[in-house]
Amino acid sequence: MTDRTNSIGIIGAGAFGTALGCVLADRNAPVTLYGRDPGLMAEMAARRTNPRLPSVTLPDGLVPSADDSTIHTHGTVLFAVPSAAQAETATRLAPHLASAAAIVMCAKGLDRETGHTITDALADRLPGHVISVLSGPGFAADIASGLPTAMTLAASGQTDADRIAATLSRKAFRLYASDDMTGVQLGGALKNVLAIAAGIVIGAGLGESARAALIARGLAELTRFVVANGGRPETAAGLSGLGDLVLTATSAQSRNYRFGLAVGGGQSPSELSGEGQPLVEGANAAVTAAKAAAALHVPMPVTEAVAAVVTGKEDVATVVDRLLSRPLRSETA
Ligand SMILES: NC(=O)C1=CN([C@@H]2O[C@H](COP(=O)(O)OP(=O)(O)OC[C@H]3O[C@@H](n4cnc5c(N)ncnc54)[C@H](OP(=O)(O)O)[C@@H]3O)[C@@H](O)[C@H]2O)C=CC1
């Protein structure tokens, strides 16, 4: 029987929740993976596979479940549902959580209602719980296959961050601890926006030199946004900012990048969104971040351009022309 303080539960049986379950589960320390569809969870338990991560066989220690009533048995609970579902998930699960359970928020986005970090929205709904965030470069398929990955685990206190990072780290899944919750989350949200932009650049045939420029200037605006919101520039330069930006702005494994490729190639953003389409968190994040940046007077030309394109207000040619017409300035200004 697993000790409750060491027991891990994962909410959300999508690609990332399943990958985390694969890397964390052990025959002697099982991990429960909670999904909302009882039929799918029963099928996963029987077939030992998840259609959202088809390349992977689920390890013996991973237990698919649709029964929220056992959530109180876990000392650490990972919320691996998309950004837009995090707040409602917290509200729904609050009565089921053990009072001392540590929460790990695993999505990359912003709270759409408030424009703040998602952990702020969780803290309002889960008083008394330590709330942390897991973010950084790591594709679900790579993590689940046991390939080496490194991500950041942030909590508001370094001691909590160190403890939770130690609980969740494995030999090939290395978590670096941080106390910069804001920097880590804004980096994760904005790298998705920039991955869309990088995909558009390549899809529109603008070339790899233009993409390199986009990545560097995108990192500059990501850093400005992090700092304006109270995060640290070195967090933006770390795994959750630069690290994840490099990964998702250069790999067709990224859904945000693939979305950008299709839009750059002429497809309409509205056709690529909604029911049945892959999750693209950067589209909403672009709109939310552009609004927040305007309120803070932080210049974010790439984010504004992505927001204009994904909402159908402007086409790719128009925003590219505008970006190329910006006055020249000092690189570090
Ligand atoms: N995939 C990856 O490589 C990585 C993903 N992430 C982050 O993880 C988060 C989840 O992404 P990922 O797992 O890939 O996405 P998927 O689309 O693969 O899965 C999303 C999961 O969340 C469930 N879900 C959606 N809405 C709700 C809701 N309202 N209540 C309960 N469950 C819900 C879905 O259930 P259903 O099937 O019933 O719709 C599905 O199981 C994102 O924020 C992403 O940025 C982070 C790092 C890597």
Ligand SMILES: O=C(CO)COP(=O)(O)O
């Ligand atoms: O965040 C990711 C890897 O670190 C996954 O990116 P996508 O959501 O764009 O697929």
